[in-house]
Amino acid sequence: MPTTLTIPIPESDIRRLNVGDTVLVSGTMITGRDAVHKWMADTFINQTRTPSGDDLEVYAAIKPILDGGVIYHCGPVVGGLDTRQYRFVAAGPTTSIREEPYQGAVMHHFNLRGVIGKGGMAAKTLQACQEVPAVYLHAIGGAAPLIAGSVQKVLGVYKLEFGVPEAIWVIEVKDFPAVVTMDAHGNSLHDGVRQQSRAVLDRLLA
Amino acid sequence: MRDLTKELLELVRLASTDLPPDVEKRLREAAASEEPGSAARGAMDTILANVALARGNSTPICQDTGTPLFFVRFPEGWSPRSLREQIKAAVAEATKKTYLRPNAVDSLSGKNTGNNLGDEHFPTIHFEEADGDTLTVELILKGGGCENVGAQYSLPNDALKAGRDLEGVRRAALDAVYRAQGEGCAPGFLGIAIGGDRGSSYIASKEALRHKVGDVNSNPDLAALEARITQEGNQLGIGPMGFGGKSTVLGAKIAPTYRLPASFFVTISYMCWAYRRRMMTVSGEQVSYE
Structure with a gap:
């Protein structure tokens, strides 16, 4: 039976989860991928660039959503761009590992409870999962219309100048399906699969 | 005109919306090969449900x-x-x-x-x-996810003990599958080019993906190598989405092309399950x- 997670997610819910558990996530979350993570890190975490334009307003708007919340690595196909009656047409996860340089710091900074993506992440993120605490949730890559179906409503969008795939979309989801592949206890399904496949590869190339 | x-x-x-029948058939076979109740089977069932939904709704x-x-x-x-x-x-x-x-x-x-x-x-x-x-x-x-895990090897490659022969091609291809893990949306299909310069080799590796899944290479040695890379790729156990499982590589197509005496490139274009x-x-x- 899948575990239901409601945003904001209590710490205790996170600590109860283990690698392999299936979950259904409900509540308000944002999408954020390459451009957003770099923007967050440069502007607010490392502060190597000065906020400009609407940076501070966007920051103020997403901070409460992310506190105890979830960021989704996703560059959706969005309908209704001309009328601003936005709807998600296709919204599967993108490959998460590209955010590895930023993710741990972003999780700490915003007090995230979950990161949704695909392909898994590495040591820095796994450590942040233990410290914050949080989990990495794996959605099915390419399952775009299926996941779009769990997006009940597009509540708004920030940083549309990053482009549709890279913008911050604020979405309300119900029963978003995912699998815990990195938990708050230091376990990663991806590490295990990598080690096992390495052993087989060594044998095949012996 | x-x-x-x-x-x-x-x-x-x-x-964008309607997966070709040969690909879907291969995905069904892959789903059936995974243990019922496993994360791998769950991923494959979700993939198949998604394929049907996309076709029905005409969405990507x-x-x-x-x-x-x-x-x-x-x-x-x-x-x-x-x-x-x-x-x-x-x-x-x-x-x-x-x-x-x-x-x-x-x-x-x-x-x-x-x-x-x-x-x-x-x-x-x-x-x-x-x-x-x-x-x-x-x-x-x-x-982009699968494009990012594509790889090009210049043989000989000492670390892989890969020389300028078909055994070297096998070693490079398996290394690429290992390195991709689940990041290219496994289970995937491989387009493999042998030879060319760096640019033409990548193009040839993509052209290899124009073949249908069931096509058999007219060169028997390459046909055998395609089957072996597929089978050994699956032995790696990376599985759908990298969850672990039996389906990692659903097919390989090898395209040889001319090269310079000095160069021997093996180029792998990885195509995600959404082929x-x-x-x-x-x-x-x-x-x-x-």
Whole structure:
């Protein structure tokens, strides 16, 4: 039976989860991928660039959503761009590992409870999962219309100048399906699969 | 010359929303091979449900509608220049209709053009004049996740003990599958080129993906190697999405090409499970799709 997670997610819910558990996530979350993570890190975490334009307003708007919340690595196909009656047409996860340089710091900074993506992440993120605490949730890559179906409503969008795939979309989801592949206890399904496949590869190339 | 923009739009719609039957069949076989109740089986069942949903709703199978790769074979008398304009018009219209995600990003400014039209490389269109009077336009949509795990090896490679022979090709291909883990949306299909220069080798590796899944290589040695790479790739146990499981590689196609004496490249283009490939054939007034 899948575990239901409601945003904001209590710490205790996170600590109860283990690698392999299936979950259904409900509540308000944002999408954020390459451009957003770099923007967050440069502007607010490392502060190597000065906020400009609407940076501070966007920051103020997403901070409460992310506190105890979830960021989704996703560059959706969005309908209704001309009328601003936005709807998600296709919204599967993108490959998460590209955010590895930023993710741990972003999780700490915003007090995230979950990161949704695909392909898994590495040591820095796994450590942040233990410290914050949080989990990495794996959605099915390419399952775009299926996941779009769990997006009940597009509540708004920030940083549309990053482009549709890279913008911050604020979405309300119900029963978003995912699998815990990195938990708050230091376990990663991806590490295990990598080690096992390495052993087989060594044998095949012996 | 005839205006095929409408027909090309249908080609894009089909490619993005309706997975070809040979690919779907292979995915079904992969699903059946996974243990009921396993994460791998769950992933495969979700993938198959998603394929049906995308087809039924005419929505993209994957939100990353990728780089549109067109391969056009045109009879004498057709103008590649006007075909290019028609393809571009169809791509822009398909983006408006949300069959495609706006994917063309200026590498310097980071600006997304919003209509999938970038420069002469985006969308990518290969033209070839052919005998006969039939025009064919093939389209592959290749997403960024799987494109990023593609790899090129220059042999010999000491670390892999890969020399300039088919055994070296096997070693390079398996290393690429291992390195990709689940990041290219496994289970995937491999297009493998042997030879060329760096550029032509990547192109040949993508052209290898124009084959149908069940096609058998006319060179028996390459056919045997394709089967072996597929089988050993699955032994790695990476599984659907990298969850662990039996299905990691669903097929491999090897294309040999000429090389310089000094160079021996093995280039692997990894295609995700959402292997979106369609062809349109124009013969007289008839337009058909497969």
